[in-house]
Amino acid sequence: MPPKPGIRDKKLYFLITGDELKELQRYTWLMSEAFGLDSRISNYKGKRPIGFYSWDLDCLLGLxxxxxxxxxxxxxxxxxxxxxxxxxxRLREEYDKNFGRTRMRQRSYK
Known part of the structure; x- marks a missing residue:
């Protein structure tokens, strides 16, 4: 059962477009355990900001x-x-500002 947002749960909105969106959509299969996040991102067209709760961002940052x-x-x-x-x-920066330091330390990818 998906987590149900509580009264104090904050939703952050992001506009993801173009090549960033295309690259993110390549990995929706990795989000299958994230309670509909995979289908939300697959169906997202990048026209309006998309909202994510902290648990959605946890999954995305796992990428x-x-x-x-x-x-x-x-x-x-x-x-x-x-x-x-x-x-x-971008996602990590907003996550850190709004929910505290990410559990996954910022690393150099190279």
Whole structure:
């Protein structure tokens, strides 16, 4: 059963468009355990901001490990790598500001 937002749960909104969105949508299959997050991102068109609760952002920030995977990104200079890195950096910054330091320490991906 998905977590039900409480009265004090904060939702953060992000506009994700273009190549960042395309790169994020490549990895929706990794979000299948995130209570509908995968379908929300798959169906998202980037026209309006999309809202995420802290548990959604926890799942999205887990994609940092994808950046380290040599099979996914053997070349760290590709546009796809840079787009996902930029998006995750934005998400992490807002997460840290609103919910405290991320559990996953900020790391260099290279």
């Amino acid at each position: 940092e490990y994808t950046l380290k995977d040599e099979r996914e990104y053997p070349d760290k200079n590709t546009d796809g790598y840079r787009n996902l890195e930029r998006l995750l950096s």
